[in-house]
Amino acid sequence: xxxxxxxxxxxxxxxxxxxxxxxxxxxxxxxxxxxxxxxxxxxxxxxxxxxxxxxxxxxxxxxxxxxxxxxxxxxxxxxxxxxxxxxxxxxxxxxxxxxxxxxxxxxxxxxxxxxxxxxxxxxxxxxxxxxxxxxxxxxxxxxxxxxxxxxxxxxxxxxxxxxxxxxxxxxxxxxxxxxxxxxxxxxxxxxxxxxxxxxxxxxxxxxxxxxxxxxxxxxxxxxxxxxxxxxxxxxxxxxxxxxxxxxxxxxxxxxxxxxxxxxxxxxxxxxxxxxxxxxxxxxxxxxxxxxxxxxxxxxxxxxxxxxxxxxxxxxxxxxxxxxxxxxxxxxxxxxxxxxxxxxxxxxxxxxxxxxxxxxxxxxxxxxxxxxxxxxxxxxxxxxxxxxxxxxxxxxxxxxxxxxxxxxxxxxxxxxxxxxxxxxxxxxxxxxxxxxxxxxxxxxxxxxxxxxxxxxxxxxxxxxxxxxxxxxxxxxxxxxxxxxxxxxxxxxxxxxxxxxxxxxxxxxxxxxxxxxxxxxxxxxxxxxxxxxxxxxxxxxxxxxxxxxxxxxxxxxxxxxxxxxxxxxxxxxxxxxxxxxxxxxxxxxxxxxxxxxxxxxxxxxxxxxxxxxxx
Numbered sequence: 001x002x003x004x005x006x007x008x009x010x011x012x013x014x015x016x017x018x019x020x021x022x023x024x025x026x027x028x029x030x031x032x033x034x035x036x037x038x039x040x041x042x043x044x045x046x047x048x049x050x051x052x053x054x055x056x057x058x059x060x061x062x063x064x065x066x067x068x069x070x071x072x073x074x075x076x077x078x079x080x081x082x083x084x085x086x087x088x089x090x091x092x093x094x095x096x097x098x099x100x101x102x103x104x105x106x107x108x109x110x111x112x113x114x115x116x117x118x119x120x121x122x123x124x125x126x127x128x129x130x131x132x133x134x135x136x137x138x139x140x141x142x143x144x145x146x147x148x149x150x151x152x153x154x155x156x157x158x159x160x161x162x163x164x165x166x167x168x169x170x171x172x173x174x175x176x177x178x179x180x181x182x183x184x185x186x187x188x189x190x191x192x193x194x195x196x197x198x199x200x201x202x203x204x205x206x207x208x209x210x211x212x213x214x215x216x217x218x219x220x221x222x223x224x225x226x227x228x229x230x231x232x233x234x235x236x237x238x239x240x241x242x243x244x245x246x247x248x249x250x251x252x253x254x255x256x257x258x259x260x261x262x263x264x265x266x267x268x269x270x271x272x273x274x275x276x277x278x279x280x281x282x283x284x285x286x287x288x289x290x291x292x293x294x295x296x297x298x299x300x301x302x303x304x305x306x307x308x309x310x311x312x313x314x315x316x317x318x319x320x321x322x323x324x325x326x327x328x329x330x331x332x333x334x335x336x337x338x339x340x341x342x343x344x345x346x347x348x349x350x351x352x353x354x355x356x357x358x359x360x361x362x363x364x365x366x367x368x369x370x371x372x373x374x375x376x377x378x379x380x381x382x383x384x385x386x387x388x389x390x391x392x393x394x395x396x397x398x399x400x401x402x403x404x405x406x407x408x409x410x411x412x413x414x415x416x417x418x419x420x421x422x423x424x425x426x427x428x429x430x431x432x433x434x435x436x437x438x439x440x441x442x443x444x445x446x447x448x449x450x451x452x453x454x455x456x457x458x459x460x461x462x463x464x465x466x467x468x469x470x471x472x473x474x475x476x477x478x479x480x481x482x483x484x485x486x487x488x489x490x491x492x493x494x495x496x497x498x499x500x501x502x503x504x505x506x507x508x509x510x511x512x513x514x515x516x517x518x519x520x521x522x523x524x525x526x527x528x529x530x531x532x533x534x535x536x537x538x539x540x541x542x543x544x545x546x547x548x549x550x551x552x553x554x555x556x557x558x559x560x561x562x563x564x565x566x567x568x569x570x571x572x573x574x575x576x577x578x579x580x581x582x583x584x585x586x587x588x589x590x591x592x593x594x595x596x597x598x599x600x601x602x603x604x605x606x607x608x609x610x611x612x613x
Contacts, residue, residue, distance in 0.1 A: 008039055011046050020050050025383070028080040032405075033389055037070065037238050044073040047080070057085035059110065064118035065096045066232035071118070074242035081243065081405055082250040083363075093230055097147060111155040116206075116245055117147070118163045120232035121188070122221075128172045128184045137190045145198050152202065157479065160203045161248055164192040166212040169221045201464065201481025204252045204410045211237075211244050247405040254469020257386060257406045260302060261354060263369040264313040264320055264342070268296060268332070270394065274315065278322050283329045291394035296331035298398045303336055307407055308358065308423050310339035312350050312367070314374075317342040338423035347374055348381025358423050359533055366404065370394075423533070443607040446503040448537060451611040452546045455489055455496040462510045463498055466529060470513075471568040474529040475561065475575065476590075480515075493518045494526075495550045499543045501534055501608075512539055514547045516559070523551040523597075524560040535571075538605040544579065548600030559600050564590035579603060 007029040014023035027043050034040070051057075058079075062072050072088040079086035089112075091098075096119060130136045148160055167188045171178065178185045192209055199205050212220040215237050222234030233241055250256050265272040269292050270282025282289035303309050309332070313320050320342035324334045334340065339354045347369070355362050362384035369375050375387045388404050390397055401407075455463050464482045471477060480488075488494045499512040511534050515527040525547075530540060548559055561576045564587070577583075580603070581593035 007034070008043060008046075011043065015046060015050060023050055024080060027077065028083075031077050031081050031239075031243070035236075035239050037074065037235050040074050040077050040239050040242075041070065044077045047077055051085060057087050058113040060086050060088045060114045060116060061108065061112040062088055062090040062116045062118065063096050064090070064120065064232070066118075066120045066122075066226075067093050067230045068118065070231070070235065071233065071238055071241060074238050075116070075245055078239070078242040078246040078405075082246055082255055084246065084250070084253075084255070086246075108154055112158055114159045114161060114249060115151050115155070116161045116163070117144075118208075118232075119144075119165065121165055121168050122226060122232060126184055126187065130182050130184070130187055133181050133187050133190070136187055137194060140191050141194045141198065144195060148203055158202070159249070159252055161206050161245060161252070162195060162199060162203060163206040163208045163245075164195060166209050166217065166220060169217055169223070201483060202479075204248050206245055206248045208241065208244065211240060215240060243405045247408045248410065250406055251408040251410045252468070254471060255406075256408055257366050258360060258364040259308040259310055259338075259354075259358065260299060260366050260368060260401075260407070261310045261312045261339075261351060261385075262299065262367075263347075263371070263374065264311060264315060264323075266370045266394075267368055267390075267397075268292060268311075269323060269330075273319055273323060278326050281323055281327065283327060288394055291397060293329070293331060295394070295397045295401070298401060300331055300336060302407060305409060308338045309336055310354050310358070311337055311341065312347050312354060313342040314344055314347070315342040346377060346381065348378050351378065351382050351385055359535065366407065368397075368401065370397075440607075443538065443605070446505075446537070446607070448501060448503045448539075448608045449611050450502075450539060450542055450608050451500040452497055452543060455485065455498055459498050459510055460485060463496075463513055466510070466513050466531065467527065470529045470531065471566070472532055472571045473535055474527075474569050475525065475572055476527055476564045477529075477566050477569060478527055478564075480527070488515060495523065495547060495554075497543060497547050497550065499539060499546075500611075501537065501539055508534055512543050514543050516547050516551055518551060518554055518556055521556055522558045522560060523547075523554075523556045525562065528561065538607065540575065541579065542604040542608045542610070545601055545604035548597050548603070552597045552601060557597050559595050559597050560584060561593040561595075562587055562590055563593065564588070 007026040011023045011026035011030070014020075014026060023046065027047055030039060030043050060075065062068050062075065064071075068090045072090045075088050076086050096117075126136070126140075144162065148162070151158060151160060165188045167185045171185075180186060181190075188209075196205050219234055220237055221232075222236070225231035225233075225235060262268055265274075270288045271280055273281060282292065284290055284293050299309055311320070321334065321340070324330055324332065339357055341350045341354055343350065347367075351365060351367065352362060355365060358364075362382055365382075365385045367375070367378050367382075367385050367387045368390065369378070369387075370390055375389070378385055379387050386404070386406065388400055390400050453459075460482060464480070464485055467478075467480050467485070485496075488496055495516045495518065497514045498510050499514075500510050501508045501512075508531075511531040513527060513529050514525065516523040517526050528540070528544075530543075544559075551559065561581055563573065563576060565573075576593035579595070580599055581595045584592040584594040586592065
């Protein structure tokens with residue numbers, strides 16, 4: 001906690017004062033930094049007092065083979081870490097599959113938004129020695145995937161979070177249990193590997209096996225609680241499990257944070273560059289230097305799976321850049337950074353500048369700084385930015401960042417690997433925009449080129465990723481998994497288009513998706529979305545013109561658009577009227593708009609050239 005003040009007491013005081021927002025923020029601090037279940041349960045009681053009817057809440061059904069009441073409460077509190085309002089229900093003990101099959105059970109009435117499956121091997125026996133391991137693995141995987149199909153059959157739009165298996169304690173057949181393919185531990189690993197391969201689209205894996213290995217299986221499996229109350233997970237690790245569940249859910253919803261902004265002196269390296277000089281900085285060579293290099297390695301690994309890196313330092317700008325340019329033992333280089341701000345202004349003033357240059361909100365940023373005073377200044381000045389509580393010893397920096405739960409992802413695409421260059425290009429485009437005299441000058445100066453084509457196997461992973469996570473520039477926010485999108489490719493009554501965009505600063509990758517369904521002489525836009533990184537480029541004009549041309553070739557004369565209102569897509573409320581669509585009445589949770597196809601074909605902006613056209 002930032003100043004030693006107890007967040008639980010702060011939450012109670014804020015509740016008594018009627019300040020719900022401050023109370024929730026205090027409970028969020030508790031969920032981020034405290035691992036004591038007793039305090040989590042007290043925090044959950046406070047949370048339930050604070051929340052209202054919850055129209056934007058997510059209903060979560062928690063199914064398992066052990067007692068789950070305390071886990072359910074902990075997951076609700078952990079939801080605050082991602083600003084999610086989770087309402088968790090769990091059926092009575094022992095109804096893992098039965099609850100999914102019960103047509104009138106409370107677990108599916110009303111239908112849940114999310115189902116979390118937490119099996120435990122002490123309740124579902126797997127022998128320590130299995131003569132036919134292939135059969136055992138196949139049966140377990142078939143049983144689990146069949147349960148997924150059952151759930152999706154009852155609740156088609158529901159996301160499933162499947163926890164993998166943790167081998168129970170004890171090794172009655174000795175070392176063979178761990179190394180022989182017929183041993184239980186090897187079978188468990190094989191089951192986990194196959195489930196991970198089977199999971200896609202609306203199913204995401206929660207790696208509780210990795211979490212159990214991290215904290216120690218003896219701590220994970222505390223037999224006192226199992227024998228007494230069939231509590232499969234030791235109570236001391238329930239908060240860690242809850243955070244892990246919410247971390248995966250956040251990634252599946254596309255709500256993870258995108259940018260790590262790091263300080264330099266005594267954070268990225270040991271020492272102060274303005275006092276110790278470039279040559280005097282500690283990077284390797286001793287325990288402190290090795291710890292700073294380990295943080296750089298960890299940040300580079302995050303970058304390679306799509307997290308954006310930026311620097312915010314109180315320093316002279318030229319001097320702050322020199323270690324990246326002159327020290328060969330630096331792991332991170334300037335090209336790994338999408339934004340670099342070094343001056344003597346308060347960091348709470350510079351972080352909004354970084355967010356603006358990257359075209360992101362402050363709630364996309366995570367801040368690292370060794371200095372407690374700087375961390376507190378950012379907490380007060382930029383409360384939307386998450387501040388990682390670094391320990392006093394650099395050896396703990398990697399663990400502190402690794403424990404932070406909102407940088408996860410459930411899959412990595414080619415565009416994720418190129419994201420640093422894409423965001424650097426975005427920042428350069430922002431500089432051009434500031435210098436341009438008019439919007440027309442800005443758009444012309446970008447020298448944009450777009451490649452617009454139907455979905456195919458190559459673009460499918462990125463298309464599904466965008467459909468699953470895009471919330472703001474998304475007219476309908478309909479979610480389609482990989483299987484559903486593949487069906488669209490084979491449907492002659494469905495027109496699909498994806499758009500890649502590049503400009504003179506770089507390639508932004510595949511950033512926009514459109515899907516139109518044809519009925520007679522009318523086509524309805526099922527999906528129209530775009531990455532926030534290219535908002536304001538008028539790419540939607542050209543994408544719609546290409547969709548209109550495709551449906552016109554099939555005899556369509558009218559193009560219908562739907563705007564389905566959500567909590568997060570108010571940004572696009574005026575998109576259809578701005579494109580020349582006219583009102584066509586109401587639809588479920590939104591409005592309908594229509595345009596003549598010939599008019600839609602003329603929407604393309606002259607500032608975007610078509611690759612291959």
